[in-house]
């Protein structure tokens with residue numbers, strides 16, 4: 001009887017620990033507070049940046065900041081226009097281009113964006129960079145790190161963590177944060193997200209770049225370029241961001257609807273952007 005009661009309480013607590021992803025509305029497990037996520041990711045980001053070398057390429061650095069700021073403004077406009085203004089305070093945006101030859105980029109919770117110089121070699125326009133940054137910012141908006149840490153906590157500590165009985169939760173959070181951020185791992189800063197998270201970030205990223213005034217049509221060609229055009233040399237970026245026919249066909253399938261709902265025909269000022277932002281009704285599979 002006691003066990004049954006405990007199982008019931010655990011299930012009830014799990015339900016109350018669910019949040020929903022902006023734009024897609026998908027329900028997700030969030031066992032870690034925004035504050036805990038932000039402080040653990042900020043310390044990981046700070047130590048990463050202390051060891052990283054900033055790019056000396058001022059043109060490309062300015063490009064990262066320019067596109068990043070527009071995506072950030074579009075993201076905040078969307079959140080503000082959809083009753084999610086509380087989420088905006090979680091972001092304190094930073095944009096960095098660092099010396100690293102890998103084809104990669106990431107956005108930490110809190111809006112800390114890092115692009116590697118290697119990726120810029122295949123980026124030929126602001127629109128293409130917006131595909132990458134929209135995707136990365138989407139991971140942060142969708143709190144994929146929180147969801148992944150919550151799944152890890154649940155797997156490692158079970159009901160204890162859900163019921164609040166875990167004696168040293170902050171140590172447990174730090175421990176799973178190290179696993180999730182994978183400092184020093186072969187993938188670089190962030191360990192791979194699941195296919196579900198990648199697909200969701202693709203979808204949300206296209207919407208964010210469209211709201212920001214960029215052309216989402218370039219996404220198909222960009223991911224084709226990332227897939228190496230059938231060459232045997234697979235870029236490093238693909239080891240963390242699997243690119244395949246499914247991803248590209250999903251993007252092709254979603255583009256008309258996204259352009260219709262979020263596309264702009266005139267100016268791209270924040271005011272105009274805010275007016276254009278409407279709640280998405282599409283829900284990902």
Ligand SMILES: [Zn+2]
Nearest residue numbers: 193198201241
């Ligand atoms: Zn991703």
